[in-house]
Amino acid sequence: MNQTSFIQDTIAYAMQMKQFTREDWIVYIVWIGLMMGLVFSTLGFTLVGYSNGVEYPPYVWWVPMGTLIFVGAIAFDTIGHRTAYKEELAKGEALVHHITIFAGITSCIVLCLAYSSPEFWKIPAFVLIALSVLYSIIDEALHWHRYLRLKSDRVEMWSHFFIFLGHNIFVFAWLNWFLDGYPGVKETLALL
Numbered sequence: 118m119n120q121t122s123f124i125q126d127t128i129a130y131a132m133q134m135k136q137f138t139r140e141d142w143i144v145y146i147v148w149i150g151l152m153m154g155l156v157f158s159t160l161g162f163t164l165v166g167y168s169n170g171v172e173y174p175p176y177v178w179w180v181p182m183g184t185l186i187f188v189g190a191i192a193f194d195t196i197g198h199r200t201a202y203k204e205e206l207a208k209g210e211a212l213v214h215h216i217t218i219f220a221g222i223t224s225c226i227v228l229c230l231a232y233s234s235p236e237f238w239k240i241p242a243f244v245l246i247a248l249s250v251l252y253s254i255i256d257e258a259l260h261w262h263r264y265l266r267l268k269s270d271r272v273e274m275w276s277h278f279f280i281f282l283g284h285n286i287f288v289f290a291w292l293n294w295f296l297d298g299y300p301g302v303k304e305t306l307a308l309l
Contacts, residue, residue: 123272126270127193133200144195145196155225156181156184159287160185163181165305177290179287180294182286183287184283187279187283189279190279190280190282193273197269202263202268209259210256210259216252217256220248220252224245228292242295250285253284257281260273
């Protein structure tokens with residue numbers, strides 16, 4: 118039975134950043150910075166439109182909000198990945214992470230490209246989103262396997278729950294926006 122509180126475990130998990138090497142800091146800053154760029158670009162875009170009277174469907178706000186949930190979770194998860202679980206990840210789980218990240222980033226790029234050429238990019242968007250979700254599920258299975266072997270902890274597991282939650286919220290909100298014809302995008306682009 119765990120004798121410490123979840124808050125204590127979370128603080129201890131975050132304190133592992135003290136073990137970061139220069140390379141760990143670079144990877145961490147680039148990864149979190151890239152994803153914060155997605156938060157700021159989607160939020161900034163929608164705020165520019167909204168502040169100028171553009172009406173978006175309510176679900177559109179879940180794109181930046183889901184992304185923010187995702188970023189908060191990966192900010193914690195990456196700490197463990199760069200420290201306590203680095204060796205475990207090297208056994209194969211890191212490859213699943215790289216595939217998931219590739220599918221996730223390219224799905225966002227394709228969803229942007231789909232604004233101008235929806236019929237051309239529709240199938241790649243669906244496929245890349247499906248692959249990003251599939252590989253996220255595979256990643257979760259690997260994490261649960263590690264957790265059951267006592268090679269993970271509850272902070273990492275909760276961070277993965279919020280990674281999965283945030284990713285699915287933002288990507289499916291974005292997909293819905295695309296399928297609805299991107300209402301409000303044309304008007305916002307005219308303002309930029």
